[in-house]
Amino acid sequence: MIEFNVQDMTCGHCAGRITKAISGVDAGAKVDIKIDSHTVSVQSNASSDELAEAIKDAGYTPQLRS
Numbered sequence: 001m002i003e004f005n006v007q008d009m010t011c012g013h014c015a016g017r018i019t020k021a022i023s024g025v026d027a028g029a030k031v032d033i034k035i036d037s038h039t040v041s042v043q044s045n046a047s048s049d050e051l052a053e054a055i056k057d058a059g060y061t062p063q064l065r066s
């Protein structure tokens with residue numbers, strides 16, 4: 001499980017864009033988004049770097065949770 005904090009994800013529209021960006025990296029990724037806590041959890045074989053890059057390209061600011 002890879003988890004990001006995305007503070008600038010604030011509504012369902014943002015969540016949809018981020019989900020789409022992650023699907024672009026790994027169409028089989030399982031994405032769980034909690035808008036209230038600005039959390040994006042991903043089950044994927046893609047690396048956290050690849051996923052972070054895709055979220056950035058979509059216009060958001062991911063921070064990897066450790």
Ligand SMILES: [Cu+2]
Binds near residue numbers: 010
């Ligand atoms: Cu939004």
